[in-house]
Amino acid sequence: MSFPEYELTDNSFNFQFQSIDENLGPDQRWSTWLDVERGSRGPEPRPSWVVTEQAAIDTELGVLKTGKEADVFLVERAVEAIGDNPAKSSLLAAKRYRTEEHRSFHRSTSYVEGRRTRNSRDSRAMAKKSAHGRSVAAGGWAYAEWEALNRLWTAGVPVPYPVQVDGTELLMEFIDDGQGGAAPRLAQVRPPKDLLEVYFEQLRNGMRELARAGLAHGDLSPYNVLAQTDRIVMIDLPQVVDIVGNPKGMDFLLRDCHNMATWFTNRGLETDEQELFADLLTMVF
Numbered sequence: 001m002s003f004p005e006y007e008l009t010d011n012s013f014n015f016q017f018q019s020i021d022e023n024l025g026p027d028q029r030w031s032t033w034l035d036v037e038r039g040s041r042g043p044e045p046r047p048s049w050v051v052t053e054q055a056a057i058d059t060e061l062g063v064l065k066t067g068k069e070a071d072v073f074l075v076e077r078a079v080e081a082i083g084d085n086p087a088k089s090s091l092l093a094a095k096r097y098r099t100e101e102h103r104s105f106h107r108s109t110s111y112v113e114g115r116r117t118r119n120s121r122d123s124r125a126m127a128k129k130s131a132h133g134r135s136v137a138a139g140g141w142a143y144a145e146w147e148a149l150n151r152l153w154t155a156g157v158p159v160p161y162p163v164q165v166d167g168t169e170l171l172m173e174f175i176d177d178g179q180g181g182a183a184p185r186l187a188q189v190r191p192p193k194d195l196l197e198v199y200f201e202q203l204r205n206g207m208r209e210l211a212r213a214g215l216a217h218g219d220l221s222p223y224n225v226l227a228q229t230d231r232i233v234m235i236d237l238p239q240v241v242d243i244v245g246n247p248k249g250m251d252f253l254l255r256d257c258h259n260m261a262t263w264f265t266n267r268g269l270e271t272d273e274q275e276l277f278a279d280l281l282t283m284v285f
Helices: 120-128 131-155 193-212 249-266 273-284
Strands: 002-009 012-019 028-030 057-065 070-079 088-097 162-166 169-173 225-228 231-234
Touching: 057 088, 088 131, 131 162, 131 169, 131 193, 193 231, 193 249, 193 273, 249 273
Parallel strands: none
Antiparallel strands: 002 012, 028 057, 057 070, 070 088, 088 169, 162 169, 225 231
């Protein structure tokens, strides 16, 4: 495969082509960045680390997490130096929702109250749980998380940057531990009290921004928050809940407050779930 370099000389373009090796390994593919429609690419302004070159290659490096509804893989998206353009690479988390083996989220009916599927054929297929219906459901969860990440990242909520979505695959920022590995979940760390206070303030501010947008995480717990050195990041957002539009929205918000306040209190930082809940409600109304 060849990619052109452009040089303007005497008011005309001279094209210089540089060959790119097309032989990919079994765990590689050409970047799918340009294969998806514009609305399926991350919000602007995009971070400088996002690789958008057509010649980029995605290399799967291993599994980060397995689950009932989706598996998360570590992917490197990289492009070699071409002419004056330097080599560039970034690590991504590729979350792939299950299709044929897809099983509905626990209490998914409660989470999706108020949501509608526009296509009536898709709605019937989902109701019958046919192969097509399972595929639509999996893609629906991927797009639900995609839309939530876009909205929340733009609003300043500490979530991974959403790079792109393609069918049942969601590519997002890989949150590392500062040493090349994956950041641990909050439940796995034992931070000192001064760092606990920093974490809690970040968490409360993130929950406030969620509430300001009229949303609750819906499944927030120390297992759905990553601790990246002195920064926390919320993850797993396909079930994000409309606090007002969902009849159980307040219950989900209170449960989020209970889960997080309990964890911080157990770690030695006194927190009050009712006080946190009341604070968040001032953001909603």
